[in-house]
Structures are given as C-alpha cells and as structure tokens.
Amino acid sequence: MAAESRSSPTPLLKDQLDIVIPTIRNLDFLEMWRPFFQQYHLIIVQDGDPSKTIKVPEGFDYELYNRNDINRILGPKASCISFKDSACRCFGYMVSKKKYIYTIDDDCFVAKDPSGKDINALEQHIKNLLSPSTPLFFNTLYDPYREGADFVRGYPFSLRDGAPTAVSHGLWLNIPDYDAPTQLVKPLERNTRYVDAVMTIPKGTLFPMCGMNLAFDRELIGPAMYFGLMGDGQPIGRYDDMWAGWCTKVICDHLGLGVKTGLPYIWHSKASNPFVNLKKEYKGIFWQEELIPFFQQATLSKDCTTVQKCYIELSKQVKAKLGKVDDYFNKLADAMVTWIEAWDELNPAAATSNEASK
Ligand SMILES: O=c1ccn([C@@H]2O[C@H](COP(=O)(O)OP(=O)(O)O[C@H]3O[C@@H](CO)[C@H](O)[C@H]3O)[C@@H](O)[C@H]2O)c(=O)[nH]1
C-alpha cells in the first residue's frame, strides 16, 4: 500500500496571525525560526533610514514598511509612530488584518527546553491565547487548562470557565530584559532558569510588559497596544512596551480579559549597550514612580465598553494627571488619541462595530 503522503499539519491559526518584526538590522535570525514561522505572514517594520535595503531571507511571505511608507499611509497621523526606536513595531499591529499578532525582536532566537528540544514559541503563545485566563482567582497549580493540570481544591466552580485571554507574555533565556542600572551592576548575569509555567496576572496587578516575545488577540485588545512615543525627539526610550503593558492591563481588567506570562521562552542573544540604555531610560526610572500609582488608581467608567473608548478615557486622565509630571505626557496623551484615530481609519470595520456598541 502506498505510504500516505504525510503532509505536515497546517500550523495553528496559519491565516489568522501575523508576525510583526521591528528592525534596523538584517533578518538572518529568521533562518533559525523558518520551521516555525515560514507558513505565517510577516509584517516587517523597518526603522531608521528608509533608503537602506533590508534583506528578507527567501521563502517568507511578508510585507515591509519603512518610514516613507508609514508617512505615506498615515499622513500627519504618522507623528504618533516612534522613529529610531523599537516602538515603531506598533505600526505593524495597526496595518495587520489578522485576529492575532506575535511580535519578536530580531536578536531573539529559538531556545531549547530542558530536554534539549527546540521551543516553538509561536505554538505556545497560540495555546496561551486560545485557552482562558484566571484573573479573578489565583490557581496555585498555575495554568489549570494545561494538559496534566487542573483547578485545585477550593477553587470556585463558578469561576472555572475563566476569562478570554488577550495577551500572552513570553520570557527570555540568556540575556534577560533588565533595565540599564541592573545591567550595569550585573553585566555577566545570564538567565539560565527555565520555569515550566504559564500563569495569569491577577486582576488589579500591573506588570512590566516586554515587547520582545509577545503575542496578543488584536481583536480583543489591539487598540490598547500603542507602544508609546519614544526614540528620535523624545526625552525617553525603552518604555514603549511598558506603557503599552500598563494601559493594556488596566483595560483588560476593566473589560474582563486575561493576561498571561511565562512560557514560551526565546533565546535573547544581544545585550544592548547599558550606557545607551541608561540615557534612554533615565527619566523613566524616576517617572515610573509616579506612573505606577497613576495606573494602579486609574478607573474607567461603565460607558467605556470598547477598547477605543477605554483608551481615549485613559488618554484624558494621562493629560489631567501626568501632564504636570512633565509636558511629555501631554504630548503622549495627544499621541494616544492620534493612534486611536489612525487605528480606526485603517480598521473601519472594527471602528463601526465600536460605534455600534456606543
Ligand atoms: O532604533 C531602533 C532600535 C532597535 N530596533 C529593533 O527593535 C528590536 C529591539 O532592539 P534591541 O534588541 O537592540 O534592544 P533591546 O534592548 O534588547 O530591546 C528590548 O528593550 C525594549 C526596548 O523598548 C525592547 O522592546 C526589548 O526587546 C530589534 O528587533 C531591533 O532591530 C528598532 O526597530 N529601532
């Protein structure tokens, strides 16, 4: 009997997920990801000099946007997209037409699990996103929906359906995502600890969201994933993902959505320059002592029934309460509004459904 053709199974969410990569480098790292990424569509956001040619390895299906494209597509609204900072990646979220996004940095490679097996980070993120979260009651055996685990005794049955998962936050072996001061005092520290767990970040708790290995449900939370104004002309850098994470978590808590962190790991290969990072982070290190209480105390009214409405409401509070910390936050609050306007312009269907829920 002829051996049946063993075509490899269609990858999960093949036509429902885009991979967004911000880059100022070449994309050779994709060779290592080819087995896991090749069947997905890539959105490459080329930062820096648009006249530079970024070589994409053969065989990948992609669209590439440089700064000229961003300016052409958004016109004056392009002012909300950072230049010369990885924050530019959020343009990829806006132009995508898919339900899910995975974003990864170009210095992140395939890590190995303790058994030595290559980790398909994308597959794990998809599992995280397709299973519920438990933001209202902590399960001490971690992810109860995982094979071989469950809810522990005392876990209310009324809460076991969980909440829809909006965000899956992955981690990093080798170079951990430390801030500059920590990097300076521990230049040789490497993360070798593989913790085999995925857990939901409880409602009411903020977290430092790192953008280098991150997936999210674009339809559930996309408009909140604005990676704030950083880089060229801005007084701060390396807080783009943090800003998005704080806004996202407040909105997820308000809308009853879940955020998970833990598996999958990637191998982060490049330590960016701690001195350059210190300059970028400097103001953020003391500003965040005011930003965190702001987000912890932020409340959204019951009229905020969509992400866009929540985000606009949050932008007003940023202006009212953080504008006095530094004028940068007035600029950022305006950029948050511009981001939503641009999002709705590029995603009219979603915007109309947003209108409908008014
Ligand atoms: O001006 C730039 C600089 C970089 N990029 C691209 O963005 C990612 C991350 O760059 P890199 O790996 O050099 O920086 P890290 O310090 O390791 O990044 C971590 O800190 C956060 C800063 O916000 C970031 O989200 C984390 O991943 C690479 O793909 C670069 O090519 C850029 O587009 N523009």
Ligand SMILES: [Mn+2]
């Ligand atoms: Mn890096």
